[in-house]
Structure formats: C-alpha cells, structure tokens
Amino acid sequence: MSLFDLSGRAAIVTGSSRGIGRAIAERLAEHGARVAISSRKTAACQEVADLINARHGEGRAIVAPANISSKEDLRRLAETAAEAFGQVDILVCNAATNPYFGPMGGVSDEQFLKILTNNVLANNWLIGMVAPGMVERRDGSIILVSSIGGLRGSPVIGAYNVSKAADFQLARNLAVEFGPSNVRVNCIAPGLIQTDFARSLWENPDILERAVAPTPMRRIGQPDEIAGAAVFLASPAASYVTGQTVVADGGATIAWG
Numbered sequence: 001m002s003l004f005d006l007s008g009r010a011a012i013v014t015g016s017s018r019g020i021g022r023a024i025a026e027r028l029a030e031h032g033a034r035v036a037i038s039s040r041k042t043a044a045c046q047e048v049a050d051l052i053n054a055r056h057g058e059g060r061a062i063v064a065p066a067n068i069s070s071k072e073d074l075r076r077l078a079e080t081a082a083e084a085f086g087q088v089d090i091l092v093c094n095a096a097t098n099p100y101f102g103p104m105g106g107v108s109d110e111q112f113l114k115i116l117t118n119n120v121l122a123n124n125w126l127i128g129m130v131a132p133g134m135v136e137r138r139d140g141s142i143i144l145v146s147s148i149g150g151l152r153g154s155p156v157i158g159a160y161n162v163s164k165a166a167d168f169q170l171a172r173n174l175a176v177e178f179g180p181s182n183v184r185v186n187c188i189a190p191g192l193i194q195t196d197f198a199r200s201l202w203e204n205p206d207i208l209e210r211a212v213a214p215t216p217m218r219r220i221g222q223p224d225e226i227a228g229a230a231v232f233l234a235s236p237a238a239s240y241v242t243g244q245t246v247v248a249d250g251g252a253t254i255a256w257g
Contacts, residue, residue, distance in 0.1 A: 003237035007032035010085035011234065012077065012130065014068060015095030017044035019195035020145060023223035024092055024230040026052060029060050031231055033090060036064045036081040068095045068122040069114070078129040087137065090234045091130045093123040094145040096197070098160040107159045119163035124170060127185075131174075135181040141234045142178075142185040144171050145226070148249045150189065156207075164189075168245055175243030184242040188229045191249025192220040216251035 011028050015021035017039035025035045029052045037045040037052075045063040052061035064080040066073035081088050097118035100111040127142055134140025149157055150164030168187055175185040192211050194202055202208050202220055212218055229246045232238050247253060 004031055004231055004235045006090070006231070006235055009033045009089040009234070010036075010081065010087060011090035011092065012036045012038065012064070012081045012088055012126075013092040013094055014038050014066070014077075014126070016092075017041065017048055019197055020190065020193060020223045020226045021092070021094040022048055023227040024094060024145075025061070027224070027227035027231050028090065028092075028234060029056050031235070033234070034059065034085050035061045036077065036084070036088075037061055038064045038066050038077050039095065040065060040067050068097075068118050068126075071122075071125050074122065074126045075129055078126065082133065087133055088130050089134070089139065090141050090143070091127065092143045092145065092230060092234075093126060095122075096145070096160075096163075098157060098197070100159055101156055103155055104158040112159050115159050115163050116166070119160070120166045120170060123167065127174065131178060131183060134183045135178060138182045140178075140183040141238070142171075142174065142183065143230055143233050144185075144187045145230075146171075146187045146189045146245065148189045148191050148247060148253050151247075151253055171245070172243045179242055184233070184238065186233045186238070186241060186243065187245040188226060188233070189245050189247045189249070190221060190226045191215070191247075191252045193226060194220050194222055211252070214252070214255045215249075216255055219250065221248065221250055 013025040016025040016037045037049045042065045049061035064077045066077040100107045144167045146167040147164040149161035171185045171187045
C-alpha cells in the first residue's frame with residue numbers, strides 16, 4: 001500500500017469551492033478519498049463536486065454547503081458527510097474570514113469577534129462534532145489550515161494573525177487530548193498564496209514586492225502547492241505526526257529582511 005493512499009477514507013474540507021480548499025479536496029480525491037465539498041454557496045460547491053466525480057467516478061464527492069459562522073450549519077455538514085460516507089476519517093478546517101485590513105487600533109469589536117469566531121471557534125465547533133467518531137474508531141486526521149501570519153506580526157492583518165496563532169495552539173491542545181485515541185491534529189501554515197482570499201495582498205504591487213523580495217524562492221505560492229501537505233498529513237505517511245505545523249511559505253519565515 002502506498003504511504004499516501006487514501007482509498008476508502010472520507011473527508012470534509014471546509015471552504016473547498018475555491019483556492020486552497022478546492023486544491024486540497026481535489027488532491028485528496030485523487031489519492032482515493034471521498035470528499036464533502038463545503039462553502040456557503042451551493043452552486044460553487046456543486047461545480048467542484050461535479051469535476052471530481054467526472055474525474056474519479058460518481059460518489060467521490062458530495063455537496064454539503066455550510067456557513068462556518070453558523071453552528072447549526074456545521075452540525076448539518078458533519079451529519080450530511082457521516083450519512084453519505086458512513087464515517088468521516090479526515091477533517092480539513094480550511095475556511096476562514098478576514099473582514100478587516102489595517103492596524104489593530106482600527107479593528108471594530110464586531111470585526112474582531114467575527115474573525116475569532118470564524119477562524120478559531122468554528123474550527124473547535126466542527127472538530128467537536130466530527131472527532132468523537134474518530135476517537136471511538138481510534139483513527140482519524142484533523143488538519144487546520146492556518147497561516148504564517150500566526151508566526152509574525154503585521155501592520156495590516158494583525159487581527160487575522162491573532163486568530164491564526166490561536167489555531168496553532170488549538171491543534172497542539174487537541175493533539176494532546178486525542179493522541180491516546182490515535183487521532184492526529186496538525187496545522188498547515190501557508191505563506192502568501194495566490195487566492196481570491198489574499199487578493200488584497202498580492203494585487204498590491206508594493207505589498208507583493210515587500211513580501212517576495214526577501215523570500216528565497218522569490219515568488220508567491222499557488223493553491224496546489226499547499227494541497228500536498230494536506231495529503232501527507234491525512235495519509236499513513238504522517239501516522240506519527242501530531243500537534244505540528246507544516247510551514248509552506250517558499251522560505252519566507254527563514255529569510256533575513
């Protein structure tokens with residue numbers, strides 16, 4: 001059996017109608033997993049599910065729309081995936097929000113609460129709904145898509161970075177709790193990736209230049225360059241990896257300047 005074989009496994013990927021989440025869902029399916037495609041818009045989810053089913057066979061992907069700010073939506077997502085697949089073996093919490101761009105002093109309480117709710121609390125909600133089945137079966141992989149922002153300060157996305165730093169600790173705490181049941185919890189920390197979500201960063205020439213100039217690879221990343229890390233963490237290849245953060249940033253966090 002290949003170390004990266006996910007045949008017979010079932011996954012939920014939030015925020016998987018585009019960007020990093022979509023790339024992760026497509027690569028999980030390519031390696032044999034069945035995948036629940038989830039984001040707020042049903043039509044966008046259906047497009048991704050149709051593509052995966054066309055490539056890998058009917059039933060490899062289902063549509064399970066959800067708004068991550070709604071606990072009931074997330075509960076429905078977990079129940080829909082479990083009913084369709086029988087169980088959920090892989091959970092990828094990828095969806096996130098950043099409604100504010102600017103210094104911390106300017107973020108409103110409403111904006112900050114939305115960031116923390118969607119980027120941290122919602123992850124904990126969904127994990128709490130899916131993890132009990134993994135614990136009972138003594139098998140499962142939970143992956144939080146965080147950001148290198150959680151490792152650094154920023155004059156423009158500080159509130160978002162606070163939430164992503166919290167995700168690192170959420171993964172560590174849950175790894176300790178679930179470890180005795182053979183359920184692994186890890187993070188991926190992407191650098192600047194060319195997605196719609198990060199458009200305000202990479203479309204600004206000044207910010208883009210400052211971001212890539214000190215980076216060893218001298219470029220920003222693509223969504224599919226994060227998907228491989230997710231396949232690794234979901235697969236038998238990472239069976240002894242838990243509580244860790246895989247940084248995929250082209251070397252940005254190790255470079256001077």
